[in-house]
Amino acid sequence: MRKHTTIVLPATNVEHHEALVDNEVLAAAARLKLLQNHCSTVSKTSALLNTRSHHVSVVQPPLTLREKLHALRKNRSTRARLFHLIMVVVLVFMLILFVPAYVFMRLEPDWSYLDSVYFCFISLTTIGFGDFVPGRGALKGHTSNSTQSYKLAHEVYNIAIVVYLVVGTTMLMLLVRVYREMMEVERRIKRDRLILKLQHSLTDPNMTLSNTPLCIPP
Numbered sequence: 001m002r003k004h005t006t007i008v009l010p011a012t013n014v015e016h017h018e019a020l021v022d023n024e025v026l027a028a029a030a031r032l033k034l035l036q037n038h039c040s041t042v043s044k045t046s047a048l049l050n051t052r053s054h055h056v057s058v059v060q061p062p063l064t065l066r067e068k069l070h071a072l073r074k075n076r077s078t079r080a081r082l083f084h085l086i087m088v089v090v091l092v093f094m095l096i097l098f099v100p101a102y103v104f105m106r107l108e109p110d111w112s113y114l115d116s117v118y119f120c121f122i123s124l125t126t127i128g129f130g131d132f133v134p135g136r137g138a139l140k141g142h143t144s145n146s147t148q149s150y151k152l153a154h155e156v157y158n159i160a161i162v163v164y165l166v167v168g169t170t171m172l173m174l175l176v177r178v179y180r181e182m183m184e185v186e187r188r189i190k191r192d193r194l195i196l197k198l199q200h201s202l203t204d205p206n207m208t209l210s211n212t213p214l215c216i217p218p
Contacts, residue, residue: 078186085182092175096124096168107157109137123169134161 101116108116111132121130135158 078189085179089175090179092171096164096171097121100164100168104134108134115208120168123165124172126169 097117097120101113101120103115104116104119105111111119115132119134121127122129122132135154
């Protein structure tokens, strides 16, 4: 008669085996969670790409006579603003560049008109190479022989140059700022017009769709 031998494992080995099993279960659960997150991210990305790839734009119905006149008036106002800006630019450049250049040409004996324009430009734009410096030989042929009167006129001339440079630089900076604000206003007007057209088309029962993407400027 055979005898059955029963092997009894120590308690420490059993606990170690159970700990290994628990670690494997936790690792498998972590891998499953990462896989689920990856699948969710892929599905969201594909849905976003499908949404972006599907461009729908609104085709405007034919404009009425009133709408055409309103658009023409807006175009005229835009042209008027552009014409106003051009006139302001010409006037400012006449006041801070061409007229002072003529004055420098008359007062500086060695300067031509082109040299004077060059000096005014590099001074007002704060480039300042320093190759032309006013006041060195100026007013010699335009004042009397009295040394006192020449010194007084020379000081007044230097003060006038400083005032001209400060005022001219300020006017040039204001001109650049006005131009930037005008461009910003034009972009906002175009964006508002496009949004109004879109709202009008969405509320219009005769709205049709096309495959051309609709781009709204920032």
